[in-house]
Amino acid sequence: MILTLKQTATKKDIDIVCKKIKELGFTPHLSKGKEVTVVGAIGQNAILKKDIFGAMDVVAFIMPISKPYKLVSREFKKENTVIKVDDMEIGGSDVIIAAGPCSVETKELLLEIAKKIKISGAKMIRGGAFKPRTSPYAFQGLGEKGLKYLAEVKKMTGLPVITEAMNVNQVSLVARYSDIVQIGARNMQNFDLLKEAGKTKKPVLLKRGFSATIEEFLMSAEYIMAQGNYNVILCERGIRTFETATRFTLDLSAVPVIKKLSHLPVFVDPSHGVGVREYIPVMCRASVAAGADGLIVEVHLCPEQALSDGPQSLLPLQFDKMMDELKAVARAVGREI
Ligand code: PEP
Ligand code: MN
Secondary structure, three states: OEEEEOOOOOHHHHHHHHHHHHHOOOEEEEEEOOOOEEEEEEOOOHHHHHHHHHOOOOEEEEEOOOOOOOOOEOOOOOOOOOEEEOOEEEOOOEOEEEEEOOEOOOHHHHHHHHHHHHHHOOOEEEOEOOOOOOOOOOOOOOOHHHHHHHHHHHHHHOOOEEEEOOOHHHHHHHHHHOOEEEEOHHHOOOHHHHHHHHHOOOOEEEEOOOOOOHHHHHHHHHHHHHOOOOOEEEEEOOEOOOOOOOOOEOOOOHHHHHHHHEOOOEEEOHHHHHOOHHHHHHHHHHHHHOOOOEEEEEEOOOHHHOOOOHHHOEOHHHHHHHHHHHHHHHHHOOOEO
């Protein structure tokens, strides 16, 4: 249930409300908006205790949250969540473009790609050090060495880093070297991993599982937020359908649907969603037009030699051209890149 507090609520009042919520066996979650402070009392059947809070002077209104996800929902927080990473704002008026190779390969290659995408206007570097591969014989990533390369390239270019943690043990390691911890599509319902990611202080980018409904996706984000990490970015990356012309089917309608249901920023990853280089720029444009707060795009200097996902990686020149087009689309929908 959501308790909306009176505008006159002091810190002491808020503490008293939170203490009561805990005493009743629920978890308090605070959301301080521009005008009002709301406290979520999260737990099963919390609404049954509404009269206890109704009797408190400082409580202005009480509302049940009708959705199965609570902290993720727009009912809990009306304003869009804006996540700060260095001097960048995710979920604000700018559309944030993250780009880079599928896998971190060598430091030199990563640095070259980073310099090029930066000139084109990308704001973050992506690259996997731990790779979730369908085949156990495929390249599995450089591990910690790859994380070190990412951190060094950040030092040299200033680009914040987003990279994946595949299991519980990798979360704190990945968080140490990166700015945003990615949870991949295959791990969207790895609940122990979600809980661990909820314990880090770093923002988390959660990818939609390719067989997950939007509701299941949002429930997974709830796992992270329930641990106290409110900095969650949701990323649509394609779902399985009967269609085989593209690698997955990029569900762009998920963008406006999630924007309506949740206050969290929404990214789109057309590279994995579509899987075919030729279609990536147009689907990036469509994603920005649909209201995405950011994109993740794979870029490689020599896609035919890439250790993973070469066929969907753009060359830097193609990325550069696409960025110009994206800037125009962003302006058309009242945003900037
Ligand atoms: C990735 O971004 O490197 C990746 C493996 O993506 P996904 O989890 O969406 O397949
Ligand atoms: Mn990839």
